Amino acid sequence: MAKFTTLTSHAVPLPAENVDTDQIIPARFLKVTDKHGLGDSLFCDWRYLKDGSDNPEFVLNEAASQGARILIAGNNFGSGSSREHAPWALVGWGFRAIISTGFADIFRSNSLKNGLLPVEVNAEVYKALMEAVQRDRSTKITIELPTQSVTGVDGLEATFPIDAFSKHCLLEGVDQLGYLLSFDEQITSYEQQRT
Amino acid sequence: MKPRTLFQKVWDDHVVVQEPDRPAVLYIDLQLIHEVTSPQAFTGLRERGLKVRRPDKTVATMDHSTPTLPKSLWVIDDQSKAQLDQLETNCKEFGVELFALGDSRNGIVHVIGPERGFTQPGKTIVCGDSHTSTHGAFGALAFGIGTSEVEHVLATQCLLQRKAKTLEVRLDGQLMPGVTAKDIILALCAEIGTGGGTGYVIEFTGSAIRNLDMEGRMTVCNMSIEAGARAGMIAPDETTFEYLKGRDRVPQGADWDAAVERWSQLRTDEGATFDKTVVIDANQLEPMITYGTNPGMGMQIGESMPTADSFENASQRAAFEKAMGYMGLRPGQPLLGQKIDVVFIGSCTNSRIGDLRMAAGVFSGRKVAEGVRTLVVPGSHDIKKQAEAEGLDEIFKDAGAEWREPGCSMCIAMNGDNLEPGQYAVSTSNRNFEGRQGKGGRTFLASPLTAAASAITGKVTDPRSLLLS
């Protein structure tokens, strides 16, 4: 897995609440058998017009959004289905972190496995960041994983929670399956006990 | 020993390793697989040269993109076909049992698990699918996982998991006629919102839950995820054992008796505490319907939709207005009488025989309104057969509804069954997200009774107006 330590980037503001995984990547794009190339379908139904051209009103299509690595989105981001295609699409587009006041459980877990950092902040911090970014789209935000901090907007210094293991995995690029496989002996003895 | 919740008991029973500051290594008793969320997991195994550790604890089905037109194995497009073929290849190569398209045991993953008896009390069950919560109706700890985790479980039969908090949802009282399990869970979603259960495992308790049959319990647990909870559980009891007895994959003979003995211990002990409790008075429940674009945007069917100023903060107001815009509805208006184009009766929420009987009860001797397309899609071949033996298919067809082959169908609209842009549907499925049932389609979630009644009148209808007439 890709490592994550510190990220500084301008951000894409998406103030909608309850953005669900069907919006992040509609089901008709789930027919793939690999993980790649989903970035083009990210937010598809908001992003493209009927004729397939870019919807100029959708924030992702604005010039100021290009190259952004951070998404700031409304509460309860990623609710709905368990599709890992959602973080694959977000990462495919280029995002490495999402700032919100809340994330759905499965989405959070899927993101952490793909080097995409869910940054949960309180409503006040969210508002300050969202307003700053909407006012000036070139605003640079810095997310530091070692200190679990978000900075970049005047006078604002916020922290975010992350469990120790996920943090360790992101910092070191730990392969979670490799870690699980290291318990082979314990798993075997558990299986023997149970039968 | 300290009193424990049902969740705690199942959890404790499956912890293989718990190191400090690390997630638990949790043993998984059953993994269910379908075509959409598994291909990349099998590819991962191949790339690492790994095997499936316990093919005997792994079962696959095809459901999401399978066709539902009678007597045709026509698959919507090449990509779907490739995905189905891929699943077949993967199962063959890794020795996983597959209920493929055409197999008489095929059906929606969350329907066939219980139906064949794979789902049992006290098991840990996962699937790359958020509605895995359905299986919690049997007192299993069952939840959806991502594809990386599907690969983890295939390779090690274990998952890295942090323990969730517990939420008790207690429902005492008696449901009024016309009020169903679906209305219970839609009422919960409306009450706590789609993020209300985030971080929790729900245990549903109380007399109204005890009085539900297994199908109703599955409907309730199925949509725990719509309330934000990864899993919903109900303690097993006689109703549970009665349902399971004699099914293909449950223990038989003396083993059955021993299992029932063991399963009977699976209940929350007197004195155990939950992190949070929500109480709902079952006597007060009414048929529910959603008006917006997430399952929390629901109300009693006779109510008027809210207006923007009934929401506390600006972003909730914005979300509401956006939803109203998408739905093409006017705030503050009632939904009763709203014209509809399509009715969908099916999905892992409401496609079981009891659901079909409910719907058939409304359709019987009546006709679907002109211009309304009605799809009835059973959850499995077993259910289809049973419904046909009872003559329900004839009732549906006589009424003018389409009787289809089993599958997810219009719940997720991957197989060619979908809404057209702008169409309104009353659907017994679980998600009313923008575009969920087809790009631009607009979904009202409701019970099979409400869906069937609405099909008859062509408008959003309180089923009691037909049931009582």
Ligand code: SF4
């Ligand atoms: S019926 Fe719908 S919710 Fe259930 S498994 Fe299929 S697609 Fe998912």
